[in-house]
Amino acid sequence: MTTRRSFAKLTAVGIAMAALPSMACTVKLDIGIGAYSYHNLSMEEMIVQLNALGIRDIEMSRGELMLMNHPDEGMFRSAKAKLDQAGIRCVSYYPATIKEGSDLERAIRFGQILGVKNITGDASGSMLQQIDQRLTQEGLTFGIHNHYFPHEKFAYETPEEVMNALAPLSQTMGATGDVGHFASCGHDPVDALRKLAPRLKLVHLKDIQAVDGEINVLLGKGISKIPQVMQELHRQRFAGLVAVEYEKEGDVNHDMRQEIEYARKLA
Numbered sequence: 001m002t003t004r005r006s007f008a009k010l011t012a013v014g015i016a017m018a019a020l021p022s023m024a025c026t027v028k029l030d031i032g033i034g035a036y037s038y039h040n041l042s043m044e045e046m047i048v049q050l051n052a053l054g055i056r057d058i059e060m061s062r063g064e065l066m067l068m069n070h071p072d073e074g075m076f077r078s079a080k081a082k083l084d085q086a087g088i089r090c091v092s093y094y095p096a097t098i099k100e101g102s103d104l105e106r107a108i109r110f111g112q113i114l115g116v117k118n119i120t121g122d123a124s125g126s127m128l129q130q131i132d133q134r135l136t137q138e139g140l141t142f143g144i145h146n147h148y149f150p151h152e153k154f155a156y157e158t159p160e161e162v163m164n165a166l167a168p169l170s171q172t173m174g175a176t177g178d179v180g181h182f183a184s185c186g187h188d189p190v191d192a193l194r195k196l197a198p199r200l201k202l203v204h205l206k207d208i209q210a211v212d213g214e215i216n217v218l219l220g221k222g223i224s225k226i227p228q229v230m231q232e233l234h235r236q237r238f239a240g241l242v243a244v245e246y247e248k249e250g251d252v253n254h255d256m257r258q259e260i261e262y263a264r265k266l267a
Helices: 004-019 043-053 073-086 101-114 126-138 159-166 179-184 189-199 226-236 253-266
Strands: 030-034 057-060 089-097 118-122 141-145 173-178 200-205 241-244
Touching: 030 253, 043 073, 043 253, 057 241, 073 089, 073 101, 089 101, 089 200, 089 241, 101 118, 101 126, 118 200, 126 141, 126 173, 141 159, 141 200, 159 173, 159 189, 173 179, 173 189, 179 189, 179 200, 189 200, 189 226, 200 226, 226 253, 241 253
Parallel strands: 030 057, 030 241, 057 089, 089 118, 118 141, 141 173, 173 200, 200 241
Antiparallel strands: none
């Protein structure tokens, strides 16, 4: 029997529960770093900076480990050992463009050495079907990376181009949404992530000074709508890596501290 007192208690509990923030807002986003941000540092120096920032998840996107620079397995084994010792996990590997079968096999092998679950890059034509088949076999996922290039049309500049490429492929295949490159190409990064949501594997978080340009600025200082981007990721309950990328020459350590602090406040 429900008494007046018990009814009042139930009502009070209901009001209190309604006042709590939704799960979408309370689940923290996984803030990490795209290793290219530290391309001016050695692997050891980068790890020192990652530890200072308390970073535990990264995407390995250092230039010397991209396929076009012909890295060998020893370089990946060395990187893995150093990262393991520091307690840093590689969740994704960026080999850049995968042009042929040998590229794909090397990307898989290198990714497996690093212990990743995802590979980010780009490919076209029948290569996408090959990537789908092989990564499905290996239990990995793939994220098509959108990009901006000055004075050059890239295959994946818009969310529609990415989604059209993914349409005939399995759920192994998805998108690595770079909000800075979407902004550089003149597209709304929030709208882009919303369109990519069903296939979004990973996010590159960067801010850009202006459309049709590559000048990186601190998060929140440019046109990439970073606060709204983070709100959209919360709305999606995005569980993948949000990798801060800061493409700038010279000493970036002070700037990266500000980048991570800003991203974590919105996470």
